[in-house]
Each structure stands twice: as structure tokens, then as C-alpha cells.
Amino acid sequence: MGINAVLSSPTGAYAGYGFAIPSSIMTKVVSDLKQYGTVQRALLGIKGRSLSDEQLSDEATKKAKELGVVDGVFVAEVVEGGSAAGAGIKVDDVIIGIDGHKVRNMAELQGELAKHRPGDKVSVKVIREKKEKTIVVTLKNEQGTTKVMKNAGLDILGAAFNEVSPELKKQLNLGYGIQVTGVSAGKMADAGIRKGFIILKANGQIMNSVSDLEEAFKSATKSPEQVLFLTGMFPSGKRANYAVDLSQE
Structure with missing residues (x-):
């Protein structure tokens, strides 16, 4: 079962390419939005490519052949502080399964x-040195923790903003x-x-509009x-710098 995400049809009929999101993922997304206000993303903390990817490097292709595996994800880099690093997944491992799938x-x-x-624990099956190995991984979020991510908007700043008036820009010689x-x-x-x-500037980015602040805020x-x-x-012309702590308990 799946929910259609894209349907591209060159004929105007039911011919073409259809893409669907599995209902199990949609159920999780809806549950996250209801409970937390935002989707909870779990990251494995690796950089890699499918073994079938034409852009896979010759060296990686050679290593995969040496391992005797044709399908899976080749681990090219393990992100420091990420889920995989903490569990012991290594560069040159080939991931072939998660939780029996x-x-x-x-x-x-x-x-x-x-x-x-x-915070979820998953069993990741890898090929290492021509042998299958199962590694239990505790998944982390984008911040490298297992905490729930709350839907934080600019309202937590407790402030109102507006673009600088042309008169004040001219007075202070600001662009x-x-x-x-x-x-x-707040x-x-x-x-x-x-x-x-x-x-x-916010985190080094020039602020031309409130939307610029929103983007810097989301990234932070x-x-x-x-x-x-x-x-x-x-x-008054006085310069100032501030560090705004955005962490939430």
C-alpha cells in the first residue's frame, strides 16, 4: 500500500511514471506531526553510494567485488559523532540490511x-572482510543527539521584526x-x-528581510x-554582538 506522491503522464492518461510513499512511512509522519509538531528524522551518519550507482568510484567498485557483494550501500565516510560512528560501522563496510529487511x-x-x-535501535547488517556482521545502532537526529526535535518557530525568540526603513538606512549608511x-x-x-x-548578520548571513532571519533560525x-x-x-550607531541560545528542554 502506498500514497501517490508524483504522477507524471506524457499522454494525459494513466500511463507514465508513478511514485508512492509507503503507508508505513506516512503513518509515522502523521503521528510525528500530531505528537511533536514536526517530523522526527533519524540519521545513520554515513556518506556512501549504492553499489549499482554508475558514479561509484573505481576503488569502491573494486573493494565491493573483493567482498563478493553486488547489492547494498558502500560506506565511503562515517560522520564523526553520528549514529554509525558510535556503533562501530566502518568505512568500506557494505550495508545490506536493516532489521531483517x-x-x-x-x-x-x-x-x-x-x-x-x-533514539530507536536498529540492527544493521553489513558485509565486512567477506563476512556478514550485524551491528546494533542507536539512531540520532541532525544535532547528533537522541532527543525529540520540537517544532520551533521565530515565536520562541519573543520579538517582532521589520525591515529597516529607507530613512534609517540612509542615516546610518546601511545597505x-x-x-x-x-x-x-523569550x-x-x-x-x-x-x-x-x-x-x-545572523550566523554570518546578511539579513535583507525577515525571511532571511527565518532561514538562519531554521538552520541554527x-x-x-x-x-x-x-x-x-x-x-545610535553603537555596534553589538549577541549569542542567542535556541536549545529547548
């Missing part, structure tokens, strides 16, 4: 992982920036930011540090 390519690996949340137009209880107040502060919440570094100035 065959893994023939990267798409199937990602499909199996999509059924799980951070960009967004201004804090109000501060209440992350901004905790960091010591006051009304009137003009944010010029998914990073291990969970900090938004703000650089800017006040209408």
Missing part, C-alpha cells in the same frame, strides 16, 4: 530509516538589515537584546550548537 541501494536504506525516530521592533519574554530577552537593535535549530549569533547595531 534487505537494503539493495541508498533509496531503500533511506526508506528504512524514515520509519524510525531518534541591509532588519530591526527588532519589540521584545517580550530567547532574545534572555540574550540581552533590546528594542531597536538592527540585525545585520538543526545544528549541534543551536546558537544564533547576531551582529548589528543600534540607531
